[in-house]
Amino acid sequence: MIRIAAVGDVHVDKDVVGRYRPALEQLPDRADALLVAGDLTRHGTVEEAGCFAKEFGGLAVPVVVVLGNHDHQSDLQDDVAKVLTDAGITVLECSATVLEIKGHRLGVAGAKGFGGGFAGACASNFGEREMKDFVGTTEDISARLGEALRSVECDALVALTHYSPVPETLVGEPLEIYPFLGCYQLGQAIDSAPTALALHGHAHHGSERGRTPGGVPVRNVAHPVIKQAYNVYQLLSDAVDMELAHA
Numbered sequence: 495m496i497r498i499a500a501v502g503d504v505h506v507d508k509d510v511v512g513r514y515r516p517a518l519e520q521l522p523d524r525a526d527a528l529l530v531a532g533d534l535t536r537h538g539t540v541e542e543a544g545c546f547a548k549e550f551g552g553l554a555v556p557v558v559v560v561l562g563n564h565d566h567q568s569d570l571q572d573d574v575a576k577v578l579t580d581a582g583i584t585v586l587e588c589s590a591t592v593l594e595i596k597g598h599r600l601g602v603a604g605a606k607g608f609g610g611g612f613a614g615a616c617a618s619n620f621g622e623r624e625m626k627d628f629v630g631t632t633e634d635i636s637a638r639l640g641e642a643l644r645s646v647e648c649d650a651l652v653a654l655t656h657y658s659p660v661p662e663t664l665v666g667e668p669l670e671i672y673p674f675l676g677c678y679q680l681g682q683a684i685d686s687a688p689t690a691l692a693l694h695g696h697a698h699h700g701s702e703r704g705r706t707p708g709g710v711p712v713r714n715v716a717h718p719v720i721k722q723a724y725n726v727y728q729l730l731s732d733a734v735d736m737e738l739a740h741a
Contacts (some may be wrong), residue, residue: 502531502695531564532656601648607657640683662704
């Protein structure tokens, strides 16, 4: 059994430092790894990245993250990623990592993702160059996420994104903004591999649970949705969907 703690959209700045740490210090008793689904900072500054590293770094379990749209706001995403990496945090972007946990291999493939919408109400790669560029970005990121997922040899595979791969976990958000919260191409990428669980954030007013068309459980772990420091999910057991801890 592998226990995964997950949260997203923590938006850390100096005024947040210390808020999550007490619960994070309890992680070794509750989970084997922590995955953070983007929007680590408010405005994507190096200073805020340092605050996140202080709050979420140096834990007794591995920490794996993807960046979110807020982490790109200042166009310093590479610098933000370096601060996190220097703090021992694994940052994924259309890439994957494998964690050795209790004799098992946990594979995590991650990407920020992008928008575009879902079946029946989505943008198409047609028309103006601006629209082609928008949808082309979605298609490229999703394709590369799929490649990363399929490249991993592991016992349990998790997809980590910021944008949602399914509309079900967006329920509660205005329908008009669904195309800016996720895209069906991410769901296709997740279904192209033997993914056991998909985690995302971004939809602060969304719902926690959904499934891809291929049946992969999807969980929206945005902090405003789960309303706690993290949820814990269990893999390699008969209770994949069970939350094991509440912090």
